[in-house]
Amino acid sequence: MEIQKETSTAPLTEPSKKNTTKYSIIKWIIPLLKSKTGMLGISIVAIVCFTAVFAPLLAPYKPEKVDFSAISTPPFWMDGGSFNHILGTDNLGRDLLSRIIYGAQISLLVGISSVGVAGVIGVIIGLTSGYYGGLVDTLLMRFVDANIAIPSILFALVVLGFMSPTIITLIIVIGVSSWIGYARVVRSEVLSLKEREYVKAAKSIGVRNGTIMRRHLLPNVSSSVIVIATTSVATTIITEASLSFLGLGPQAVTWGKVLSDGRDYLSTSWWIATFPGIAITITVLGIIFLGDYLRDMLDPRIQE
């Protein structure tokens, strides 16, 4: 009875992953230049990474160098401050700027590695539970519920409270406490992907399950995983800082540690607690911007 409307039938073929070489680089850079927050995010992240890598060259002092002649020097613009210690010193006369520069190392290392740990665990579990269903799946969903019930920081606190916190344990603990997000998303994507024609076709011609997961499912969930991973770095950096702040971090200079050093000197040396917090905030902000940008580019469907 009516004039036919245009109907597009969904293509049965796999969305092409082939032409992701030359042209896509241009396709990526132009929107990046257009997106102000994307640019800002990428610049901040680049600067922080640069600082972390070249900390020994950039920092004016060794982070642990105690100087009793310069205890609690204020930042340079205040009375009693000097350019020797731009951001001032802490209660032991250690240079705050150097400590923050070195702190970037641990923060990034822990942040990125624990996201890696969480990502690997989460993707493997999400893939298997989405693809095979059954017991793994039921168990996963119960774990998701349980995960909602225990704050992940509490989990980390309890574990670290009973172990000696080293950087490695920290990475593993934070990783283990935060894999569920990946598993959930990957699982739900796999559930819909495995109904697609090309997956069914591959199955029907006898392609092995492992191959299907690797060749057809994994590439298709990768963009969601990248987006989650990026934003998770922000969360893990804050988690690491919180743990260090509570004295359960590694025996190293971290932003959370420096910050907690300043906690008892708030009334006399405000700068000790203030600057590391600013460093964390700016870094996290950069990561959030970068993550938002990646989400817009890669997968507009994922909401936070």
Add this chain to the structure above:
Amino acid sequence: MDKMENLLQVKELKTHFMTMNGVVPSVNGVTFNIKKGEKVALVGESGSGKSVTSLSIMGLIEEPGKIVNGSIIFDERNLVDLREKEMEKIRGNDIAMIFQEPLTSLNPLFPVGKQIRESLLLHQKITRKEAKQRAIELLKKVGIPMPEQVYSSYPHSLSGGMRQRVMIAIALSCEPKLIIADEPTTALDVTIQAQILGILNELSELENTALLIITHDLGVVAEIADRVMVMYCGQIVEEADVFSIFDSPLHPYTEALLKSTPRLNGQEKLASIEGRVPNPLHMPKGCTFHTRCPYAIEKCSSNVPAIQEFRPNHHVRCWLADEEEGGIKIG
């Protein structure tokens, strides 16, 4: 008919959307009149600008859209110039609208009765109790069984047809002078379509309400309308009474539309019109239809035809209908 007074006069209306990719001239110089109590159909393919025309009349065009030209005279007032406050008093009270999607056009979190009552309370000086009474009467009027019960039920528990009846009840609630129905039956299945059209037809006649019914379904047109306007690419290309349109269409586009519609309510395969609707960002020069027109001549691709009265009360925008060209017979 001619002596009846005009209720709505749309003149040279242009509504454009300023998108990132350029200006989309969705409505590009539309002129028409609707008289009191008259039932007019606006037909055309998807994207021809029917909804934008109706939303322009309602003053509901939103960013990035803008009425850039023309006037909409309703009851001697130019709606284009009215302030939002005054427009709010007209909407739902003097002009009411029914939308295509009954499934999503009602707020899922409010009982339907409350949604009918709302416009009564807004526009009329009555108490809540009276409003409730009126709303139940309205529900009865649009043929809803057990209106008291439906009054307090939520939209999700009603079928599509029922919801569209509720929409009609809302539209009728303040006895408007004009109801704009934007594809009121497209989303419904055939038997329900007929019922809804019947109700709409009957009630608008009863209350002497003018009806602008938008559709791309010529079956609907035949059933309801006194007069038909055919729209293509933001312009009206032909306008005549319903018999002339069906019996002797003048514009090749109208002809194609008719051909694509099976005459009987049978399930014959639809013939669709050759070619595609032009990209609104790159409208063809000359007559907008020439790219798809089987009769196109040279002139069509260079010069824009004006709309002219070819026969009494039968207007068309086509070079081929030009008398100098010998009034080429179409259809």
Add this chain to the structure above:
Amino acid sequence: MKYFLNRTAQVIPVLLIVSFILFFLVHISGDPVDIMLSENATEEDRETLRQSLGLDKPFIIQYFIFLTNMITGDFGKSIIYGQAALPIVLERIPATFELMLASIILSTAIAIPLGVLSAVKRNSPIDLLISGISILGKAMPNFWVGLMLILLFSVNLKIFPVSGTGSVFHLVLPAITIGSAMAAQMTRLLRSNMLDVLSQDYIRTAKSKGVKRLSIVYIHALRNSLLPVITVIALQISTLVGGALITETIFSWPGLGQLTIEAINARDMAVVQACVITIAVFVIIVNLIADLIYRFVDPRIRY
């Protein structure tokens, strides 16, 4: 009601998993005997203690004992306080509850007007400002915000007390600390939901009825936009409680969080276990309530 019972029944496997994880953690975290006895205790002493604690039994049996004890509310004796752990923990609940409630009220009061405003004035300078502030709110670590508030309001301006309880003034800073993060999250969420809802067909219907702009936003759109916010906040509640752990410590707020940290630092296992279970139950209950509210507000999923 049937739904409610059903939903409550689902809580049991969750608690089982939580208890198992907890038991597992305690189990791998080292020999509790080491903590309970001094270094120079004899091997014999250790063995008797081990036996009396049931530590010589197989893993599963130990878990079973742990579980039955837990169900009867017996978490063992606190090392710090020298009395049963559970009452100590339960005593702290009102303080934490008070703080959470204040934070939720505060953040809702901030987030609703801001979220609505920024959605309605989309892409205007106001929207940019609000979005900027809420992203900043998300980026700042909770504990740092707390310290900065102390620095500003207690140390410099001397308006609010640094820490402790006793008056409404004590509540203000910790509530802002927790509430600000929540408000930031809610504002962002509300904005995007609101934008989504405002483009819905039923909003167009309301407009075509002549409903005024303000009523459209606050009557027709707000309720629909808040629905998903309830769910997300409920899911976020555990993150919030996580934030409360640290915030309570900073402000010496005598709640569950402070106790948990204190117990972890003192390796007071009984209290730690009781705290974790209590927090889990608390979070589960909040989620249950949120679920019920959702069902109450949204007629589409009423049974």
